[in-house]
Amino acid sequence: MPVPKNYVSPIRMSAKERALSQLQRWIIDGTLQPGEKLIDAELAESLGVSRTPIREAFQLLEVQGLVSMHPGKETKVTVIEKEDIFKMYSTMAALQALAAEVAAAVIVPEEIEQLRAINSEFANAIRNGQAFQAMEVDEQFHNFIVELSDNPYVANFSASLQIHIRRFKYVFLKQPVDATQASVDEHAAIIAAFEQKDGKRAYELMKLNFIRPMQELHELL
Structure with missing residues (x-):
């Protein structure tokens, strides 16, 4: 070993x-x-x-x-099955989208700036090829939004899923920069929706932020 x-x-x-x-x-x-x-x-x-x-x-x-x-x-x-990608990511997408929709109604400018700073750090990690750090910062971005939603059930279920999704996400974030830049752009779009207090758009954008990698990972693995 x-x-x-x-x-x-x-x-x-x-x-x-x-x-x-x-x-x-x-x-x-x-x-x-x-x-x-x-x-x-x-x-x-x-x-x-x-x-x-x-x-x-x-x-x-x-x-x-x-x-x-x-x-x-x-x-x-434990062995991870390729088909688990769909089960894990679709469930996480629903939880995170709900958190984003709720957060859009309560987020304040200072918190928006925090998200923007986290996304900048995420982008830097991707550019520098630091896949593990990028994964951790990406989780920080999403966990912050879940925290804003103030829903302990979403928080607990997301944390449990996150452990397993990490094994797939790491593979995804090891791809070339041009393949992962979309995640940075999607985060920026979510932040813009928060600035507009647009819960519906935040919901849809957050869902996309998980469904797109799910589809790409299934093809990659």
Whole structure:
């Protein structure tokens, strides 16, 4: 199981949190491949922690659906099916579109400027080929809108889906700049709808922002 040997441990995190964070990233970026067997001793050595935090992280990753555990046998990275793209993205599109529609009615100029700054950071990450950072900033953009909608059900369901969508989104954002610039432009259009307090347009634009990548990813994979 090849894993990086130059891992630098983040500060101010427990061993379990560090293990969970890094294992999530390795599953998302493909360092740990779908179906790959995970060996706690090897991962513990690579991350500089004991086997206990690794096993605790496995349990949380299983809850998130990123690994499957078979006590006494093995732990493997879950396999992702191509057809799951439609199920995940269409559901997320509906949740995020609802959040955008509600947010359009309550957003204030300062919050619009925050979204504009986040989108600028997103564009820079894409231009610089920083796919993982672009993914994280994109999530920041959408999470901010969900927060504005003040709907805990949308927030909880979106967070759960987001973990799985990350595995697809990372592949999408690794494409050439011209293939991902549309996401930046769609964000800008959503911001413009917010400025106009146009909830209906914000709803449609947000839905497009998820449906388009869904269709492109299905063709790409």
